[in-house]
Amino acid sequence: MTLDARARDADLVAALARGERAAAFDQLVQRYTPRLYRLSWLLLRDSARAEDAVQDSLLRAWRALDGYDATRGALSTWLYTITRHHCLAQLGRPALDTLSLDEPDGEALAATLAQPAAGPTDARATLQALIDTLPETPRACLQLFYWEDRSVAEVAAQLGLPDNTVKTHLHRARARLRQALADQGLDDPALWL
Incomplete structure (x- = not known):
């Protein structure tokens, strides 16, 4: 809590x-x-x-x-x-970049995430590598929410975003990671316990 x-x-x-x-x-x-x-x-x-x-x-x-x-x-x-x-x-920029899968760059990101990771064979290292490929804002939301144990409201305040936008970024980032892990055969929960 x-x-x-x-x-x-x-x-x-x-x-x-x-x-x-x-x-x-x-x-x-x-x-x-x-x-x-x-x-x-x-x-x-x-x-x-x-x-x-x-x-x-x-x-x-x-x-x-x-x-x-x-x-x-x-x-x-x-x-x-x-x-x-x-x-x-x-x-040197006023705000964080956001990327939608509806944009052309979003499709390229999805294709990149769907490819097997080039280096790490360790599941946790692969997860970190996949997180690193996320756009800046969703990556920051994930890391603050899960690694810093911040609430959605605290993440929103830190990044200057509305609460619902943070929730959307978290939802979409988890879905992207889940799919990328499944594509690499790393969606077995036993790998993470």
Whole structure:
């Protein structure tokens, strides 16, 4: 069960309210650096750029910490938003790309997913390779929802998408992965237990 984002950071918000800015920020850095790195890597797909983005985002958060308003949203959502905006600015584009199977590129993606994976023979490595072939937004939704154990609402807030759009991306990504695994003979549940 996912813990509510506001409850998860209640101690940090309380420390900020008491004027313990430096101590609260230190705890925030310890708690969120790995998560911010994963978000940055999902968006930038480069470890060095992701590390730089985390540092820049934390610096921006430190500078804006006095302006954080707990009534407007969870501390983690505020921090993820800063990081997301910074990463998108690094990419030089205003929004994440989306791809539909109805578009010509969508059919090419489906054909690519249906082909056997070129390298990995391990089922989990094959799954990761298939996930890596997904378009950016569905891949980010899957990884945040399953690997980060985020709720649909939290994923939506982090990626700046409506909840129903996140649900659609998750549904379509799971269907693509399920089909690609079946095409490779890896749909036997015993392989994953």
